[in-house]
Every structure is written in structure tokens, then in C-alpha cells.
Amino acid sequence: MARQSDTRARIQAVARELFAAQGVRETSLRQISDRLGLTKPALYYHFASREDLVRSIVQPMVDDLERFVAAREKTPARDAAGRRLLLEDYFELMWRHREVTVMVVRDLSTLADLDLTERMFDWRRRLTALLFGPEISAAQQIRATVALGGMSDCTVEYAHLPLEQVKDTAVEAAAAALGPATTP
Amino acid sequence: MARQSDTRARIQAVARELFAAQGVRETSLRQISDRLGLTKPALYYHFASREDLVRSIVQPMVDDLERFVAAREKTPARDAAGRRLLLEDYFELMWRHREVTVMVVRDLSTLADLDLTERMFDWRRRLTALLFGPEISAAQQIRATVALGGMSDCTVEYAHLPLEQVKDTAVEAAAAALGPATTP
DNA sequence: GTCTATAAATAGATAGAC
DNA sequence: GTCTATCTATTTATAGAC
Structure with a gap:
């Protein structure tokens, strides 16, 4: 059972790259098939529709996010320590999926x-x-937006750098944006 | 000289709203003209092309940003005080143009x-x-991304709220993300 | 300034041969 | 699994009448 469909994975790889580089909506199936030396109908053998292809690329990140939040x-x-660990692990999750993050952030309509x-x-x-407990004030929500949104921006803007050169500082800045932690 | 072209401004208002709500690329000229009770060719009397319409909507924010940065x-x-003021005024600038900010953030290909x-x-x-001086370290760049990107996310996510309910906390969180200021 | 009509290009998707 | 050929829908954009 070495590989069931190598082509399917190759289509996804090319599509993911083009989607991240020039936008999802801006990439046609023709561009994808051309890059692979295939024709459009070949794509339809592996994916029921264009939307099916896009979904198959985004899905792993969705599943990872759902598992991550549920586990925590x-x-x-x-x-402070638990909050810090949450920010670190969340950053690493987004970093693992940063090509999809770039692709989604670039075209939110996706x-x-x-x-x-x-x-x-x-x-x-x-x-x-x-991060803050079940009762969330308006101010806490805003601080969370700066922290989580700011980290997300870092995974996109510095996607080409090594993780170690970004993670610590990004997490540090996000933790500072949250303000003082509640004592346990 | 009351109004030179009321229709031109009405087209821009409808387009800006649709662009922000459902994406620039996802909005056709037909949708815009329908909403106004006009036909597509009427739009071409007021704008040379689709791109010309989009540009005319984004341009005021571009001009404002250029003026803002050049003046500072x-x-x-x-x-600390000067940095705080910069963050405040920058937030207010993005807030004034938040409909365009939403529209651009939603579809970065624009x-x-x-x-x-x-x-x-x-x-x-x-x-x-x-914020940091002419010599910018990698860590400072990352902190600036969290601060400025985080504030930008706030103008988008809380665009429907009154300014006073967002600005102070967003600026506070951004300032914290930057870390301690250099003494003058 | 706005209309009707239409051109020209491109997209997603399917039929059927091999 | 992949191809050729084609369908259908939609888009931006223009010509020319009013």
C-alpha cells in the first residue's frame, strides 16, 4: 500500500503553492493542470470539484485546530506558565500549517x-x-485579538524564516499584549 | 458647484460596501450596477475600467497613509509618550478607513x-x-508586526463598534507588545 | 448619461474515446 | 487515468442609439 494516488498528492502540492503565492480565487484549474503536465479533466478524476480540491488542502489545518482547542x-x-505554553503551541501549530495560513489569510473568502x-x-x-477564563470582558477580547492576530501575522510575514528566529519573540510580544495573567 | 457627479460617488459607495462584505474579486460590475438600478455600461461612463474603480476607492487611504508617515x-x-501617540494616531487613521481596510484585508490580491x-x-x-529607530533588529521587527498587525486586526474585527470602545485597549496592547521604549 | 446589444475571453464542468 | 472536444455560464469591455 505504498501510495494509493501519487497524482492526487501532487495536485494538492501544486495547488497549495499556487493558492498561497497568487491567491485561491486567482488560480484556475487550468494553471494547476498545466504546471503538472496534465489536462483539466484529469483533475476531475481525483477531485469531484474545484471546491473539493480547496477543501482537501485546508482540512488538515482545520482538524489540527479542532483537536488542539479540544485537548486544551x-x-x-x-x-502565566500555562498561558505561555498555550501561545507557544498555538504558534507552532499555525507555523506547521503556514502555507495554508498564508493562502487563507491572502483570500479570506476561501x-x-x-x-x-x-x-x-x-x-x-x-x-x-x-487565556482569560470563561467570563471575557470587552478589553480582554481586544487584547486576545492583538495577541493571536499578531502571532498569525508573524507566521505569514516571516514564513520563509526558520521557526527559531520567529517563535520566541512573537510569543513574548503576544504574551505582553495579553497583560498580566490571573494567579492560579 | 454643488456636485459634479453624484452618481460617481454613489457607485463608489455601493462598490466599497460590496467589496468589504463579500470580497473584491467576488463582486462583479453587474452586482454593483444592479444595486444602483443602472446597467454595466453606465459604470464605464464614470470609470475607465474595473481596476480604475477599485483604485479610486483605495486611493484616499493610500494618500492618508503616505501623508501620515511622511509627517511623523x-x-x-x-x-514612551511619542510612541504612544504614534500608535494612537495610526489606529485612528486605520479606523477612519476601516471599510477599505476590511476590503483589502479580506482580499490581499487587491x-x-x-x-x-x-x-x-x-x-x-x-x-x-x-518606533524603534533607524537600526531595526529582527526581534524589533517581529514585535512591530504583532503590534501594528494586531491593531489592524482590531479595526477589522471590531469595525462595527464605536471607536472609544476599541481604541484605548488596542493601543495599550500594541504598546505592550512593543516592549520597553528607548529613553529620549 | 444611460441604454440595448454584443463581442471576446475565460471559468468550471461533463461526455465519451482510449 | 488521462485524453480531446464541447457545453454552459459569467466576466470585462465596447459600439452605437437615444
């Missing part, structure tokens, strides 16, 4: 097309609750 | 189409220099 909710730790906008906001809300 | 470079003030990507990065670089 089982053992919340809102002191999320809407896949009906993921609501879920995205839900993850943000749950992450904020993990 | 004449009287740099990198102590900037590329208008050849504004380079200029955007240049403004970021100059703002970072105003």
Missing part, C-alpha cells in the same frame, strides 16, 4: 466558501476563554 | 493588482523605524 479545554491552565468562518471565530473565542 | 518622519519622538504591495511593506518599515 480538558486541562485549562490560566497562570473560508466563507467552505463555511468555515463561524468555526474560525469559535476557535478564537475558545482560545480566548483558555 | 519630520519630528520623530521615540520615547493590493497586488494595484501595485501597492511594496508600498505597504515600505510604510510598515518606516513606521517600525519611527
